[in-house]
Amino acid sequence: MTILLISRIFAIQIGLVDKPNGRKLHQGHIPLVGGISIYLSMCVMYFFSDGYLPHSTAYLIGASMLLIVGILDDRFDLPVYPRIIIQALVIILLMVDGAHLYSLGNLLPHDILILGWAGYIITLFAMWASVNAFNMTDGIDGLLGGLTCISLLGLSICFYLGKQNNLSVWCLTLIAIIIPYLLLNLSIPFGKKFKVFMGDAGSTLIGFTILWLLLLATQGNNAVIASVTGLWLIAIPLMDMVTVMLSRILKGNSPFKPDRGHLHHILMNQGLSSHQTLLIIITIALLLACSGVALEQFKIKEIISLLLFLSVFSIYFYLIRKLQLTAVTSEAVKELRTHDSNINQVIYK
Numbered sequence: 504m505t506i507l508l509i510s511r512i513f514a515i516q517i518g519l520v521d522k523p524n525g526r527k528l529h530q531g532h533i534p535l536v537g538g539i540s541i542y543l544s545m546c547v548m549y550f551f552s553d554g555y556l557p558h559s560t561a562y563l564i565g566a567s568m569l570l571i572v573g574i575l576d577d578r579f580d581l582p583v584y585p586r587i588i589i590q591a592l593v594i595i596l597l598m599v600d601g602a603h604l605y606s607l608g609n610l611l612p613h614d615i616l617i618l619g620w621a622g623y624i625i626t627l628f629a630m631w632a633s634v635n636a637f638n639m640t641d642g643i644d645g646l647l648g649g650l651t652c653i654s655l656l657g658l659s660i661c662f663y664l665g666k667q668n669n670l671s672v673w674c675l676t677l678i679a680i681i682i683p684y685l686l687l688n689l690s691i692p693f694g695k696k697f698k699v700f701m702g703d704a705g706s707t708l709i710g711f712t713i714l715w716l717l718l719l720a721t722q723g724n725n726a727v728i729a730s731v732t733g734l735w736l737i738a739i740p741l742m743d744m745v746t747v748m749l750s751r752i753l754k755g756n757s758p759f760k761p762d763r764g765h766l767h768h769i770l771m772n773q774g775l776s777s778h779q780t781l782l783i784i785i786t787i788a789l790l791l792a793c794s795g796v797a798l799e800q801f802k803i804k805e806i807i808s809l810l811l812f813l814s815v816f817s818i819y820f821y822l823i824r825k826l827q828l829t830a831v832t833s834e835a836v837k838e839l840r841t842h843d844s845n846i847n848q849v850i851y852k
Contacts, residue, residue, distance in 0.1 A: 506543050507683050510536035511699055519578050521700050533698050535577045537648075537684040538705020542570050544680040554669030557725075561600035562715050565593035569634075569711055573704025583759045586703075587631070593711065594630040598623055602718045608729040608805045626718075633717075634710035636740035639747065641706045642767045643777045648685035648701070649785045650740055651709050652678050657736040657792040658716050661799065665727025670719060677712070713737060728799050731809045735795020738812070739766070739788040742819050749820075750827060769826050791815070 514520060514534035521533045549556070549563065556562075572589045575581055597603075603626040607616040618625060641647040659674035686692065687699045701709075717733040720726065734741065743766045748758035756762075763772075770780040798808045 507536065507540040507687060507699065508697070510534070510540045510543070511697070514539075517578070519574065519702075521577075521702070533700045535700050535702030535704065537688065537699055537701035538570060538573060538703075538708050540684060541677075541680055541705055542566065542708060545677070548673075548676055548680070552673075554672065556669065556673060557719055558597060558600045558602040558715070561597050561602065562712075565596050566708055566711060568593050569707045570704050573702060573707050577702040577704055590631055590634055590707070590711075591627060594627050597630070597715065597718075598626055602715065603722070604629065604718070604730070605722050606730070608721075608731060610731075610806050610809065630711065630714045632741065632744065633714035633737065634707045636737065636744040637710035637713065638703060638706035639744050639765060640740045640767075641701050642765050643771075643781060645685060645689045645781050646767060646784060647706055647709065648681050648688060649781065650788055651681055651713070652685070653785065653788050653792050654713050654736050655681075655716075657796055658713075658720060660796060661720055661728045661732070661736075664800070665720075665725075667719075667725065667727055670716070674716065710740075729805045729808070731805050731812065732795045732799045734812050735798070735808075736792050738791040738795070738815070739784060742816050745816075746820050746823050750824065764827060766823065769823060773826070 511534045514536045515532075519535050521535050545566075546563070549559065568589060572581070572586060576586060604618055604622040606618055606622075610616045637647060637651065640650055655674045655678050659671045659678075662668070662671035662674065684699065684701065684705075687697055688701070690698050717736070720728050721730045721733050746766075747762075747764050750764055751758050751760055751762065766784060767777075767780050770783060771777065775783070795808070795812075798811070
């Protein structure tokens with residue numbers, strides 16, 4: 504909490520704040536320091552930790568690069584393509600150190616699906632997806648922090664059951680680091696005066712961290728879960744990102760063009776408050792993560808787990824698209840009524 508409060512003061516002095524605009528409806532200039540405080544706390548935790556963390560040096564170098572680029576983006580609003588290039592370089596650095604997707608597990612009838620050289624390409628896209636999936640969820644108070652804690656808790660349980668205690672403790676410590684941010688983000692206990700946001704620096708750092716931990720959990724001789732189980736642990740950020748980008752493409756827009764088509768936007772358009780929306784999304788994410796862990800522990804075949812996940816995603820995509828189209832229709836009707844009313848006023852005059 505101390506690091507967070509100090510970072511907050513520093514951010515205000517240099518103008519590292521989030522200002523309201525057409526897509527951001529908060530009031531006032533909110534310091535973007537969640538990522539900075541999490542990174543600094545994580546560094547302290549790392550240097551005082553006795554436990555071994557695989558590929559930790561490459562991870563920390565990559566995390567530092569993402570943080571710097573994220574801070575610059577928060578301050579100066581960088582274009583999307585330079586950010587993607589830096590993210591790719593960071594991911595390549597981690598792969599060069601040996602952390603990448605070797606296989607997708609027992610998805611074949613009687614064999615393991617080995618990826619070979621294609622594993623590097625899939626890892627690149629998977630980590631890019633994770634970084635941006637968590638970035639995209641940062642739309643209402645508490646959502647990014649809450650979803651991150653669920654993913655980390657699921658990973659901690661899986662590492663513990665797999666007798667990887669150092670990694671299990673690391674995940675729990677990360678949760679402890681995120682909680683102070685989560686409290687201030689939700690205006691607890693000091694009210695809105697001390698409110699903070701995560702910023703792109705934090706959301707990309709979190710996405711990178713989660714995927715690094717998923718690689719450690721699913722790949723190599725020390726793997727503790729199947730690759731498909733990792734999908735369940737990040738289900739909401741992943742499904743939201745894919746649905747939003749596909750929806751943008753179907754509209755003829757760039758998949759990177761910002762809009763208000765995310766799950767939290769859609770639920771709030773249905774009349775729900777931000778707190779109700781947060782509770783619903785967190786509950787769904789928790790249920791999906793628990794489902795993934797349960798399928799893993801009951802040793803359900805990986806292909807069945809994958810088919811179940813794809814079924815859940817299909818239902819999710821259908822429902823979200825239906826709500827999006829309903830919202831567009833309602834908006835069109837509203838505009839038509841406004842247009843007719845204006846015509847009537849002219850006629851009567």
